[in-house]
Amino acid sequence: MKSHAAKSQAAKSQAAKSQAAKSQAAKSQAAKSQTAKSRTADLFSPPRSWKAGGVPPRPQTGGQVRSKQLWYAAVFPQLTEPESAAVLQRLCMHAQQFTSFVSIEAPNALLLEIKGSLKLFGPPEALHASLDACWRRLELPAHSATAPSTLAALWLARGGPPPAAPPVIEDLGALAGRMAELPIACTAWDMAHLQTLRAMGVTLMGELLRLPRAGLARRLGPAAVQELDIALARQPAPRRAFVPRERFRERCDFDTEVEHAAYLEKAAEPLIVRCARFLRERQAGVQKLHLKLRHRTQAATAVHLGLASITSEHRRLMDVLTQKLTRLELSAPVRGMELISGSLQPLSAASLDAFAAAAGGGGRDTAPQLVERLRARLGEKAVYGVALIPEHRPEAAWRRVHELRPALAACVGGHAADRGAGMLRPVWLLEVPLPLASGLWLEQGPERIESGWWDGKGVARDYYIARRISGARQSDGAKLWVFQERQSKHWYLHGMFA
Amino acid sequence: MLRECGGRKPKPTPLGAPEGREPRMGERQISSLGSILADGRVWKLKDASAAPARPVWSTGYGSLDARLPGGGWPTASLIEVLLDDTGLGEVQLFLPALAECQRRMEQGRTDAPWLVWIAPPHEPYAPALAQQGIELDRLLVVRPDSATEALWAAEQALGSGVCAAVFLWLKGTDDRWLRRLKLAAEAGGALGVLFRPERHRFESSPASLRLLMTQGEHATHLDLLKVQGGRPGPVDLGDP
Numbered sequence: 001m002k003s004h005a006a007k008s009q010a011a012k013s014q015a016a017k018s019q020a021a022k023s024q025a026a027k028s029q030a031a032k033s034q035t036a037k038s039r040t041a042d043l044f045s046p047p048r049s050w051k052a053g054g055v056p057p058r059p060q061t062g063g064q065v066r067s068k069q070l071w072y073a074a075v076f077p078q079l080t081e082p083e084s085a086a087v088l089q090r091l092c093m094h095a096q097q098f099t100s101f102v103s104i105e106a107p108n109a110l111l112l113e114i115k116g117s118l119k120l121f122g123p124p125e126a127l128h129a130s131l132d133a134c135w136r137r138l139e140l141p142a143h144s145a146t147a148p149s150t151l152a153a154l155w156l157a158r159g160g161p162p163p164a165a166p167p168v169i170e171d172l173g174a175l176a177g178r179m180a181e182l183p184i185a186c187t188a189w190d191m192a193h194l195q196t197l198r199a200m201g202v203t204l205m206g207e208l209l210r211l212p213r214a215g216l217a218r219r220l221g222p223a224a225v226q227e228l229d230i231a232l233a234r235q236p237a238p239r240r241a242f243v244p245r246e247r248f249r250e251r252c253d254f255d256t257e258v259e260h261a262a263y264l265e266k267a268a269e270p271l272i273v274r275c276a277r278f279l280r281e282r283q284a285g286v287q288k289l290h291l292k293l294r295h296r297t298q299a300a301t302a303v304h305l306g307l308a309s310i311t312s313e314h315r316r317l318m319d320v321l322t323q324k325l326t327r328l329e330l331s332a333p334v335r336g337m338e339l340i341s342g343s344l345q346p347l348s349a350a351s352l353d354a355f356a357a358a359a360g361g362g363g364r365d366t367a368p369q370l371v372e373r374l375r376a377r378l379g380e381k382a383v384y385g386v387a388l389i390p391e392h393r394p395e396a397a398w399r400r401v402h403e404l405r406p407a408l409a410a411c412v413g414g415h416a417a418d419r420g421a422g423m424l425r426p427v428w429l430l431e432v433p434l435p436l437a438s439g440l441w442l443e444q445g446p447e448r449i450e451s452g453w454w455d456g457k458g459v460a461r462d463y464y465i466a467r468r469i470s471g472a473r474q475s476d477g478a479k480l481w482v483f484q485e486r487q488s489k490h491w492y493l494h495g496m497f498a
Numbered sequence: 499m500l501r502e503c504g505g506r507k508p509k510p511t512p513l514g515a516p517e518g519r520e521p522r523m524g525e526r527q528i529s530s531l532g533s534i535l536a537d538g539r540v541w542k543l544k545d546a547s548a549a550p551a552r553p554v555w556s557t558g559y560g561s562l563d564a565r566l567p568g569g570g571w572p573t574a575s576l577i578e579v580l581l582d583d584t585g586l587g588e589v590q591l592f593l594p595a596l597a598e599c600q601r602r603m604e605q606g607r608t609d610a611p612w613l614v615w616i617a618p619p620h621e622p623y624a625p626a627l628a629q630q631g632i633e634l635d636r637l638l639v640v641r642p643d644s645a646t647e648a649l650w651a652a653e654q655a656l657g658s659g660v661c662a663a664v665f666l667w668l669k670g671t672d673d674r675w676l677r678r679l680k681l682a683a684e685a686g687g688a689l690g691v692l693f694r695p696e697r698h699r700f701e702s703s704p705a706s707l708r709l710l711m712t713q714g715e716h717a718t719h720l721d722l723l724k725v726q727g728g729r730p731g732p733v734d735l736g737d738p
Contacts, residue, residue: 367660373654377647378643378647382641382642385639386634398621398625401635425623427622427627428584428620430621478713495620497587498584
């Protein structure tokens with residue numbers, strides 16, 4: 001028993017020793033390779049499937065391997081850099097009739113995810129053909145390809161017009177084979193990389209794919225290898241979907257220079273009409289509009305239109321614009337104008353009223369409309385509401401409200417119930433209490449208000465409802481709200497019961 | 499049937515024309531006596547006791563209600579209040595009616611109507627108004643730069659159809675503007691109240707109701723200078 005224990009102990013110690021030696025050897029080896037690996041290993045790691053099994057994934061032989069995504073790429077060789085951005089945005093709108101996911105690939109390509117659209121538009125070949133037909137209708141030469149990965153589709157499309165039908169690849173297994181025939185220029189990598197590859201004798205993608213990954217990563221950087229992985233659908237490549245522009249922006253130029261602001265109103269009307277249609281189509285509204293009036297030499301005059309609530313109504317937009325333009329003093333003749341909407345906001349159901357026009361006989365306004373017309377002429381600050389603040393100090397118990405929201409009603413109503421109990425408050429409150437000299441006839445009071453020690457504006461006052469005594473008559477003049485400072489014993493006038 | 503209501507010569511009607519046919523383009527509109535009398539611009543002196551077509555708001559003062567045609571403040575019209583000093587309870591005259599109107603309209607329909615105060619002499623004190631039952635989120639204060647702007651704002655607010663009442667404080671204005679305000683008030687169905695100094699007492703005014711407020715020995719004196727469809731004279735305001 002003992003000997004067995006000793007033996008096992010010896011075996012254990014030996015094992016520990018050998019393990020230590022092993023780990024040391026491993027460490028030294030790791031240290032050696034560290035210098036070589038560190039540049040690439042951290043940045044570039046092989047795909048997970050390789051890591052787990054230690055071997056590259058076996059091609060699945062039983063039937064086709066369908067990927068989860070299918071990408072359609074269209075390359076427009078005629079588009080060049082500066083103006084291509086705007087054209088591509090418009091092409092995106094066209095493409096969005098087939099799929100909701102369209103991404104712009106600078107400088108001259110579009111990528112569409114079409115897997116989700118197959119149910120509606122038929123097999124990939126049919127969808128591919130109808131997309132191609134879309135470009136043909138626009139008389140825009142385009143090369144296209146469909147592949148299970150973003151970059152593969154793009155590279156295949158860049159490969160130029162194929163001999164026969166444009167490539168539609170659904171099978172993941174066939175992807176590498178089809179890509180092998182492409183020239184390396186399809187990748188659109190920078191010239192230095194392509195030169196390096198050509199110097200290595202690599203001209204086709206097939207040759208490129210056969211190169212060892214580590215060496216390729218060292219020569220071209222990890223990004224290039226990552227792109228190859230993306231192209232072979234071993235790595236996902238998220239793309240940013242194109243979202244249609246969220247602003248209305250349109251300009252119009254005049255044939256002659258306009259000197260009177262009154263004429264601008266007529267000229268701006270079509271812009272407003274188009275803006276309203278633009279908003280209506282998107283179920284959106286705006287709360288701000290900017291009108292830029294361009295002059296020959298001077299900087300453009302900016303006119304800001306503010307609306308009391310989010311709207312897309314042509315009449316309301318026009319109403320505010322008219323008010324602004326009639327008040328506008330032109331510093332120079334106007335050559336053209338540009339209407340830019342503020343950010344679009346979803347139109348709430350509350351602001352739509354199908355019967356508003358019918359009920360009001362067409363001529364009636366809504367409250368926001370009245371507010372914004374008053375504001376357009378008198379200024380933003382000149383029109384306001386008032387709200388309560390739960391506070392004992394009279395001067396701090398209210399505030400001006402510039403945002404007119406019906407949501408305020410609930411909290412205000414609650415306070416109103418509480419307030420009913422105390423002493424009557426005056427309708428007018430003086431902003432600064434006036435010192436009082438003459439005699440007073442105190443009718444009601446006192447109500448002691450002592451508060452606000454925490455913010456340095458503390459008050460300690462006794463409030464009375466009073467009438468001023470003048471001459472022989474006992475009580476004469478207005479009903480006043482007065483207080484006596486408890487410290488100084490001075491009297492002040494703070495409000496009037498109007 | 500009244501065939502003609504203008505000063506122009508009547509156009510002879512063809513004898514065989516059927517009575518109830520549709521008027522053709524260019525033909526004069528034939529209006530009935532009833533529709534003319536229903537027009538707010540026609541002033542019927544004899545019929546003052548009958549309730550006017552427009553609703554009225556009780557003032558909250560029994561003695562004042564008794565003197566006003568219909569028994570309250572007329573809506574869709576212009577009321578002029580002449581006073582020299584603020585603080586005579588001039589706003590208080592209208593607050594109970596406004597609170598009642600807002601409450602009633604809110605119960606009956608979706609939205610309470612708006613109150614617009616244009617160029618008030620001091621800041622309207624929110625707690626006081628809340629105490630009186632005014633819905634503060636339906637109150638709009640407008641501070642224009644000039645009297646013309648104030649009148650324009652009042653005309654817009656009165657004619658907009660979303661306001662129950664528009665209060666306007668002015669130092670002075672001319673008759674033409676007052677007429678515009680009156681028309682706007684009638685079109686928008688709102689009550690326009692104009693506060694002016696007492697010196698305008700002897701000027702003509704299109705307002706359907708003119709009140710003079712002066713400070714008496716113990717209480718405010720209220721004098722009805724002009725009451726359309728009623729008798730002018732002093733009113734003793736008791737407790738509301």
